[in-house]
Amino acid sequence: MTNTEQILIIDDDADTRDIVRQVLQVEGYTVTECAEGRVAVQAFRENKPDLVLLDVLMPGFDGINICLQIREESDVPIIFLSAKGQATDKAIGLRIGADDYLSKPFDMDELIARIRALLRRSRRTKPAPPPTNQGPRLEFPGLLIDLTKHDVEINGVVVDLTPIEFKLLVKLASEPNHLFTRDQLMSDVWDYEFLGKTRTVDVHIRRLRKKLEDANGPAQYITTVRGFGYRFTTPPEANQASA
Numbered sequence: 001m002t003n004t005e006q007i008l009i010i011d012d013d014a015d016t017r018d019i020v021r022q023v024l025q026v027e028g029y030t031v032t033e034c035a036e037g038r039v040a041v042q043a044f045r046e047n048k049p050d051l052v053l054l055d056v057l058m059p060g061f062d063g064i065n066i067c068l069q070i071r072e073e074s075d076v077p078i079i080f081l082s083a084k085g086q087a088t089d090k091a092i093g094l095r096i097g098a099d100d101y102l103s104k105p106f107d108m109d110e111l112i113a114r115i116r117a118l119l120r121r122s123r124r125t126k127p128a129p130p131p132t133n134q135g136p137r138l139e140f141p142g143l144l145i146d147l148t149k150h151d152v153e154i155n156g157v158v159v160d161l162t163p164i165e166f167k168l169l170v171k172l173a174s175e176p177n178h179l180f181t182r183d184q185l186m187s188d189v190w191d192y193e194f195l196g197k198t199r200t201v202d203v204h205i206r207r208l209r210k211k212l213e214d215a216n217g218p219a220q221y222i223t224t225v226r227g228f229g230y231r232f233t234t235p236p237e238a239n240q241a242s243a
Helices: 014-026 037-047 063-071 087-095 108-123 163-173 182-190 199-214
Strands: 006-010 030-034 051-055 078-082 100-103 137-140 143-146 151-154 222-225 229-232
Touching (some): 006 014, 006 037, 014 030, 014 108, 030 037, 037 063, 051 063, 051 108, 063 087, 078 108, 087 100, 087 199, 100 108, 137 163, 143 163, 163 182, 163 229, 182 199
Parallel strands (some): 051 078, 078 100
Antiparallel strands (some): 143 151, 222 229
């Protein structure tokens, strides 16, 4: 069996790395390893893996911090591997952006099944939803979204968004004032549904909002409807115009 996907194992326990590496290699995956939390993000940047297996309890720079840094620049699937298996620990891992969580000791067949599922979902790409204002761009007062170049500008300032942040913004802006539930956004933007994963939506919305605010945009384009989800709201004078 041959796979083109590369998996990065970040774990300070050599025995865990050895066992997981051997099984993954038998499955045909290319495997790289990192044993130190401090250099894990650099290892991620250099190897550009398709999926990350990340230990939570690492000395010094732990898995939580590594996950947060990776999420600042990538939406690569991340599976936490941890000796801490309580529900609160799992909730924290999912809230900060992990895609799955396995408690040690774990069954290797289950790990492989979860890896396959996440890689399968990450391969699937959906076309961008058709915007209500047709054309290659979405334009609102102070905000320009170029659907072809995947560029976003606020008052002429380019905003650097991750692929998921861009897809979230396009999804919301394509239907101004429409209320999207977290489940809808998870299904349409991430292309999968996992119980409890909707906290991931909140994390990415929060980062998206901060980037828009840092670019000196109008107060809020994305509003929260407590208990339901999110909607894109233009300023009062904004009647959207298409390019």
